[in-house]
Amino acid sequence: xxxxxxxxxxxxxxxxxxxxxxxxxxxxxxxxxxxxxxxxxxxxxxxxxxxxxxxxxxxxxxxxxxxxxxxxxxxxxxxxxxxxxxxxxxxxxxxxxxxxxxxxxxxxxxxxxxxxxxxxxxxxxxxxxxxxxxxxxxxxxxxxxxxxxxxxxxxxxxxxxxxxxxxxxxxxxxxxxxxxxxxxxxxxxxxxxxxxxxxxxxxxxxxxxxxxxxxxxxxxxxxxxxxxxxxxxxxxxxxxxxxxxxxxxxxxxxxxxxxxxxxxxxxxxxxxxxxxxxxxxxxxxxxxxxxxxxxxxxxxxxxxxxxxxxxxxxxxxxxxxxxxxxxxxxxxxxxxxxxxxxxxxxxxxxxxxxxxxxxxxxxxxxxxxxxxxxxxxxxxxxxxxxxxxxxxxxxxxxxxxxxxxxxxx
Amino acid sequence: xxxxxxxxxxxxxxxxxxxxxxxxxxxxxxxxxxxxxxxxxxxxxxxxxxxxxxxxxxxxxxxxxxxxxxxxxxxxxxxxxxxxxxxxxxxxxxxxxxxxxxxxxxxxxxxxxxxxxxxxxxxxxxxxxxxxxxxxxxxxxxxxxxxxxxxxxxxxxxxxxxxxxxxxxxxxxxxxxxxxxxxxxxxxxxxxxxxxxxxxxxxxxxxxxxxxxxxxxxxxxxxxxxxxxxxxxxxxxxxxxxxxxxxxxxxxxxxxxxxxxxxxxxxxxxxxxxxxxxxxxxxxxxxxxxxxxxxxxxxxxxxxxxxxxxxxxxxxxxxxxxxxxxxxxxxxxxxxxxxxxxxxxxxxxxxxxxxxxxxxxxxxxxxxxxxxxxxxxxxxxxxxxxxxxxxxxxxxxxxxxxxxxxxxx
Numbered sequence: 001x002x003x004x005x006x007x008x009x010x011x012x013x014x015x016x017x018x019x020x021x022x023x024x025x026x027x028x029x030x031x032x033x034x035x036x037x038x039x040x041x042x043x044x045x046x047x048x049x050x051x052x053x054x055x056x057x058x059x060x061x062x063x064x065x066x067x068x069x070x071x072x073x074x075x076x077x078x079x080x081x082x083x084x085x086x087x088x089x090x091x092x093x094x095x096x097x098x099x100x101x102x103x104x105x106x107x108x109x110x111x112x113x114x115x116x117x118x119x120x121x122x123x124x125x126x127x128x129x130x131x132x133x134x135x136x137x138x139x140x141x142x143x144x145x146x147x148x149x150x151x152x153x154x155x156x157x158x159x160x161x162x163x164x165x166x167x168x169x170x171x172x173x174x175x176x177x178x179x180x181x182x183x184x185x186x187x188x189x190x191x192x193x194x195x196x197x198x199x200x201x202x203x204x205x206x207x208x209x210x211x212x213x214x215x216x217x218x219x220x221x222x223x224x225x226x227x228x229x230x231x232x233x234x235x236x237x238x239x240x241x242x243x244x245x246x247x248x249x250x251x252x253x254x255x256x257x258x259x260x261x262x263x264x265x266x267x268x269x270x271x272x273x274x275x276x277x278x279x280x281x282x283x284x285x286x287x288x289x290x291x292x293x294x295x296x297x298x299x300x301x302x303x304x305x306x307x308x309x310x311x312x313x314x315x316x317x318x319x320x321x322x323x324x325x326x327x328x329x330x331x332x333x334x335x336x337x338x339x340x341x342x343x344x345x346x347x348x349x350x351x352x353x354x355x356x357x358x359x360x361x362x363x364x365x366x367x368x369x370x371x372x373x374x375x376x377x378x379x380x381x382x383x384x385x386x387x388x389x390x391x392x393x394x395x396x397x398x399x400x401x402x403x404x405x406x407x408x409x
Numbered sequence: 410x411x412x413x414x415x416x417x418x419x420x421x422x423x424x425x426x427x428x429x430x431x432x433x434x435x436x437x438x439x440x441x442x443x444x445x446x447x448x449x450x451x452x453x454x455x456x457x458x459x460x461x462x463x464x465x466x467x468x469x470x471x472x473x474x475x476x477x478x479x480x481x482x483x484x485x486x487x488x489x490x491x492x493x494x495x496x497x498x499x500x501x502x503x504x505x506x507x508x509x510x511x512x513x514x515x516x517x518x519x520x521x522x523x524x525x526x527x528x529x530x531x532x533x534x535x536x537x538x539x540x541x542x543x544x545x546x547x548x549x550x551x552x553x554x555x556x557x558x559x560x561x562x563x564x565x566x567x568x569x570x571x572x573x574x575x576x577x578x579x580x581x582x583x584x585x586x587x588x589x590x591x592x593x594x595x596x597x598x599x600x601x602x603x604x605x606x607x608x609x610x611x612x613x614x615x616x617x618x619x620x621x622x623x624x625x626x627x628x629x630x631x632x633x634x635x636x637x638x639x640x641x642x643x644x645x646x647x648x649x650x651x652x653x654x655x656x657x658x659x660x661x662x663x664x665x666x667x668x669x670x671x672x673x674x675x676x677x678x679x680x681x682x683x684x685x686x687x688x689x690x691x692x693x694x695x696x697x698x699x700x701x702x703x704x705x706x707x708x709x710x711x712x713x714x715x716x717x718x719x720x721x722x723x724x725x726x727x728x729x730x731x732x733x734x735x736x737x738x739x740x741x742x743x744x745x746x747x748x749x750x751x752x753x754x755x756x757x758x759x760x761x762x763x764x765x766x767x768x769x770x771x772x773x774x775x776x777x778x779x780x781x782x783x784x785x786x787x788x789x790x791x792x793x794x795x796x797x798x799x800x801x802x803x804x805x806x807x808x809x810x811x812x813x814x815x816x817x818x
Contacts, residue, residue, distance in 0.1 A: 001643045002614045003670055004582055006546065009521035012676040036474050044468040051688075054462035059453040063656040065445050100509050103683040111545070112418035136520070137415065173413055192485045235410045247472040249687035261412055267421040271541040272681065274512040278658035279460075280686055370591040 004383055006134055008079065010098045012020035016129065030391035031359040032378040035183060035334050041300040042247050046291060047283060049204060052076040054282045063281040068266050068274065070098025071281035075400055077288045085294065088256075089366055097262050098276045099253040102213060102241045103380070108255075108265045108272060109209060109237070110200035113173040114138040121175040123151050125337070125375070127183045130211065140171070141368055143216045148328065150189030151177060153196045160204050174207045175238075181214040181333025184366045188331060191224050198231040207261070215332035216297060219305035221331040224334035233258050242284055244334070245297060250280040266373055304334070304381050307388060311336060314392035322399070322404070327378075337345060339363075339375040346376045349402040356401070360392035417545055425774045426536065433467035439800035440784040441787040444592060444743050450709040451656050455700060458690060461690045463740075471691040477675050477683065479507025480690035486697045489665055494703065497638055497665075504642055506671050507677070508662040511622060511650045515542035517674045517681060518618060518646070518662075522582040523547040527571070530584040532560050534746070534775035534784070536592045536675050539585055539620065548581070550777055557634065559598030562605045569613050583616045583646075588636060591744025593775045593786035593805060597740060607640040616670070620648045623714040623742035625706060630740040642667050651693055653743070654706060659689040705745045711745070713790050715795060720745060720789040723801035731808070736787075748784040749808060750817065755785045760812040765810070767803035 009362075054062045061071065068340035069075065075096045082088045099105040106129060114120065122131060124143040134141065142159055144151040156175070165167050179189040189197070202207050211407045228238040234286070237257035242250055255265065269275075312329060315338065319325040323339035338360075340346065347362035363375030384390060403409035463471045464491065470480065478484065491497045497575045508514040515538060521528065523546035531540060533552040543550065551568055553560040565584070568811035572578050584606070588598040588761040598606070610617050619636045637647040648664035651659055678684075696702075721738060724747065733750035747769075749755065772784030792800060812818035 001616055001667060001670075003616065003667070003673070004522070004579065005525045006520070006522055006527065006582075008524075009673055009677070012521070012673060013677050013681075014672075014676050017414060035491045039473055042468050042472045043471065044465055047472070048461045048464035051464050055460050056453055059451050060448040061658075062498075063451040063456065063658040064448055065657040067653075100682040100686070101684075104681065107681045110420070113413070113415055115415045115417075118415065124494070129683065134678050170413065173415075207410055207412065235689040243474075248474040249470070249472040250682070251682070251686040251780060254758050258410060258412070261410075263423075264412070264414060264418055267423050268545075271421075271538075271545050272513065272516045273509040273660070274538065275660070276512075277509070277660040277686055277689055278691060279656075337678070346472075386809065409769035 004320045011087075013378065014131065016362070018277045029354065029357050029359050030383055030387045030394060032380070032383065032391060032395075033295050033361050034382060035379050036248065036382060037244055038303070039381055041303065043296055044292075047247065047287065049287045050283050050290070051279075054286055055279065056118060058282055062279045064278060065269070066275045066278040066281065068269050069093070070096065070276060071278055071285060073279040074098050074285040077285045081288050081293075082256070086229055091233065091256065094254055094259040095262060097255040097265055097269070098281055099255060099381060100252040100273060100276050101243060101248075102211060102239045102253040103129050103133065104273065105137070105210070105239050105253045105265075106130050108268045109174070110134050111246075111272070112264045113263075117171055119154060119168070119172045121159075121172075123177065123182065123185070124371050125184050125363060126368065127178050127211065128366055131368055134176070135368065136351045139368075143195065146182065146185045146187055148187050150179065150187060150193045151197075153193050153200070156197070157200055160200060165206070169204060175201060176207050176209040177212065177227070178211045178213075180212055180224070180334070182219065183214070183333070183359065184335050185337040186328040186330030186335045187337075188224065194224065194227055194230055198227060198235065199332040201235055209239070210236050213241045213244050216245045216294070217301060217304060217334070218332035219301060219308060228256065237261060245293065246287070248282065250284055252276070252280055254282055297353045307380040307385065308336070309330040310385055310388050311378065311392065316387055318392050320394040334379050334381045336378045336380065337375055338378055339400070342374055343406070343408050344374045344399070344403065347373060349398060352402045352405070353395070356394045356398045358391050358398060424541065425771070430525070431802055433509060438763065438766050438768050439792055439796045439803065441789070441792065441800060441804075442768040442770050443791060444655055444788050445579075445657065445791060447712070447791055450712065452700075452705055453650065456656065459695045459699070460688075460692050461795045462465060463695055466693055471688045473687060475606070475684045475687040475690065475796070477678050478502070478686060479505065480687055480694060483507050483690040483694040485763050486694045490697050490702075491646070491665070495635065500642065500665065503668040504665055504671060506674055507690055507805060509682060510652060510660040511620060511648045512538050512542065514648050514662045514664045514674075515539050515620070516545070518583070518813060520548045520681070520748055521670075521673045521678045526580055528581045530565060530568075530581075532591065532594070534593050534772060534781050535777065536587050536620065537686065537775055540777055541575075543585070544777065547742075555591065555594045557594055557596050559602045560606075562602050562609070565606070566609055569609060573613070578613060581613070581615060582637065583618050585618040585620065587620045588635070589621055589633070590626065590744070592741050592742070592765045593744050593770065593772075594746040595737040595739030595742055595744045596746075597633065603633065603636055603639055607644060608638060610644055617649065618647045620646050620811040622648075622653050625654045625703070626710060626713065626743070627741035628710060628717060636674040637665065646670060651767065654702065655693065661685070661689055661693055663756050677679070683708050686766070715792065716789040717745075719794055719797050720787065722799065723798055727801050727805040736805065743788050743790045745787045745789065746784055747787055751783055752815070752817050753783040753808070753812065756782060758807060761811045762804070762807040765803045765807045769804070
C-alpha cells in the first residue's frame with residue numbers, strides 16, 4: 001500500500017534512547033541508560049488496595065469517561081498538595097489540567113503555541129521528550145548552554161535583544177526550562193538565575209514553561225523556590241508528574257497555570273486524547289489523600305542518594321587522572337552528565353561499551369544539532385550498588401579502549 | 410501575560426457536545442445527549458480483583474514505563490482475541506499499537522498523514538472526535554453523505570475520478586469510515602458497499618481507516634465482516650476500543666494495521682504521550698485472558714437492545730403523524746439519528762428543549778460546515794426506561810413548540 005505521509009510524518013524518527021534501551025534487556029550488560037525508577041520504590045501494597053477500592057466503590061467515576069480537564073477529585077487534591085508542600089495558594093480548578101504524563105503536556109504546549117516559524121528557547125543539552133514534541137511543529141529552536149548553575153542567562157538576554165532589534169520577538173513563543181536536577185545534565189538553576197530569568201520573561205512578556213519532574217527528589221542542599229512560586233501563574237506554566245515519585249505506569253502529569261492557557265490546552269486535549277484515564281487519576285487522588293507522599297519518599301530518597309554518591313565516588317576514582325574529563329554533581333534527580341575530551345564521540349563509542357558490557361545514553365541524543373557528542377548521560381537509580389561499582393570500571397575501560405583506538409589517549 | 414498562540418491554537422474551539430453535557434448534570438433534565446455507557450454494565454468486581462492483583466504482583470510492569478507500542482501482554486492477548494472472535498489471523502506484534510483511547514489513535518493518524526493541503530474522505534454527518542483530530546492538520550475534508558446502508562459510494566467514485574483528472578489524487582490521504590452503527594447516524598455499511606469501497610480504495614491505492622467502536626454491540630441482524638477482514642492489513646487500518654464494551658475510564662484503544670504504518674504511528678506517539686498507561690493495559694489483558702468478554706456482554710446487549718427498541722417505539726408513537734420527520738433504525742450501537750423537516754434548526758431548538766427538560770445533541774455538531782442542522786443525535790443507552798418514554802414525549806413537545814414559534818407547523 002502506498003503510504004503518503006505528511007511532512008511531519010516523513011521527518012519522524014524513532015528515539016535513539018528507546019532503541020538503545022532494547023540492549024539494556026541483555027543481562028550481561030550493566031545499564032546506566034534508562035531514566036526509570038526502581039520498581040521496588042513503588043508503594044505497591046498501598047496502591048493495590050486503593051486500586052481495588054476505587055474500582056469497586058467508585059466505578060461510576062473510575063471506570064467512566066471523565067472531564068477533559070481531569071478528575072475533579074484529582075484536581076482538588078493536587079491543589080491542596082501544592083499548597084501544603086510549597087505554600088502555593090490562590091489557585092482553583094481552572095488553573096489545573098491532568099495529562100497522560102508530562103509528555104502529553106509538552107505535546108499540547110507544542111500544538112497551542114508553535115507554528116513552523118515559531119521560535120522557543122531550550123537548553124543544550126535538552127530534555128529529549130520536550131525537544132521531540134516541539135520540533136513536531138517548529139524546528140526554529142534557540143539554544144541556551146547549560147552551566148553548573150543552569151542555563152546561560154546572559155546569552156538569553158543577548159538573543160532577546162537581537163530578536164527584538166530584528167523585529168522577530170513576535171515569533172518567540174516561550175522559554176522552556178527544567179530547573180531542578182536537569183535531564184540529562186543533573187544541574188539546578190540557581191535562585192539568582194531564576195530571578196534573572198523571570199525578569200527577562202517579564203521584560204519581553206514571554207511565558208516560561210517550568211518542567212519539574214525531579215523537584216521532590218532532592219538528596220542534599222536547600223530547596224529552591226520554583227519559578228512558579230516566584231513569579232506566579234501569569235508568567236509561568238508549571239509541569240509536574242507522578243512518574244518519578246510514585247509510579248510512571250500511571251502516566252499522570254499535572255499542568256498548573258493561567259486560566260486562559262489551561263483552557264486552550266484543554267481544547268487541544270479534546271482532539272488529542274479526549275481525557276486522561278479516570279482510574280489512574282482516582283487511584284492517585286486517593287493515595288495523596290490517605291498518605292503523606294513526602295514521608296513515604298524518604299527511603300527512596302535515601303536509596304537514590306547513596307547510589308548517586310557511590311557513582312560520584314567511583315567516577316572520581318576512575319577518571320580523576322584523565323585530563324579533560326568532567327562530570328556534574330547533582331543534588332538530586334536521576335542523572336549525571338559526563339563529558340569526555342572534545343574529540344571523543346560517545347555514540348561511536350557505544351559498540352565498544354556494549355561489548356565490554358556497559359550502557360549509557362550518548363550526549364548527541366540530547367541535542368537537536370548533533371552537538372554534545374563528547375558527553376553522555378549516566379543514570380544511577382536503577383542498577384544495584386555492586387553494578388554501579390562494576391559498571392563505572394567498565395565505562396573507564398570502554399573510554400580507554402575507544403580513546404586508544406582513535407589515538408585520542 | 411501575552412499568549413501568542415499558534416494558528417492551530419487560535420482556531421481551537423471547545424466541543425459543543427462537552428459544553429452541552431454540562432447541562433445533563435441537572436437532574437430535572439432527561440438526557441439523550443451523551444454517548445457514555447451505563448456504569449452498571451461495567452464488571453466492577455472482576456476488574457477490582459484484577460486491578461489489585463496486577464498492581465501487587467506485576468508491579469515491575471504495571472507500575473513502570475512500558476513500550477510505546479503497548480504492553481507485550483496486552484498486544485499478544487488482543488491478537489488472540491481478534492483471531493478467536495473474528496478469525497483474523499496472520500498478524501504479529503508489529504501490526505498492533507495500544508493507544509489512549511481511539512481519540513489518540515485518530516490524532517496520531519492526523520499527524521502522520523495530514524498536511525495543510527491534504528484531502529481525506531469522511532461521512533456527513535461525521536464522528537466529531539475524528540473530525541476534530543483531522544482538522545487540526547487539514548480542513549480540506551471531502552464529504553460522503555450517509556444513507557441507511559452507509560456512505561455514498563457512487564459519490565466517492567465520482568470524486569476520485571475528478572481528483573485524478575485534476576491531478577489531485579496525490580493529496581488524498583485516506584478514506585475514514587465508521588462501518589458499524591455509526592456515531593451519530595446509527596447506520597451500518599452494507600456488505601456490498603464494503604466490497605465496493607475496498608475496490609475503489611484498491612483502484613486508487615488509498616488506505617481505509619476503519620473505526621469500529623461499536624461492532625461488538627449488535628442487537629439484531631447478521632454480523633457483517635469488517636473491512637479489515639475483507640481486505641487485510643495492507644489496505645485497512647482498524648481502530649478498536651474498550652470504551653463501549655468494558656470501560657471508557659481505562660482509555661484503551663487498539664490500532665491494527667500494516668507494519669510500516671504502525672511503526673510511523675509509534676514514532677508519533679513517542680512525542681505525543683510516550684506510552685499508554687501500563688496499569689490499564691495489564692488490567693484489561695488479564696481480564697481478556699480470564700473471562701469471555703462476549704459472554705459477559707450479553708446482559709449489556711440485552712439491556713441496550715430493549716432500550717433501543719423502546720425508543721424506536723416511542724418515536725413512532727410521537728412522530729408518525731408529523732410530516733417530514735424520519736429517524737434511523739440501528740441494529741446496534743448507541744445512537745439514533747432523527748431528522749426534522751428542512752427548516753428546523755435543532756441547535757436553536759436547544760433552549761426550548763432544555764426548558765421542557767430534554768437534552769439531545771444538535772446535528773450541526775456532527776458536521777464541519779454547519780449542515781445537518783435539522784437533525785439530532787439521540788442516545789438510548791444511559792436513561793432508564795421510564796425516562797426514555799417521558800423524554801421522547803418531551804422531545805415531541807419541544808419540536809411542536811419550536812415549530813409553532815417559527816411558523817413551521
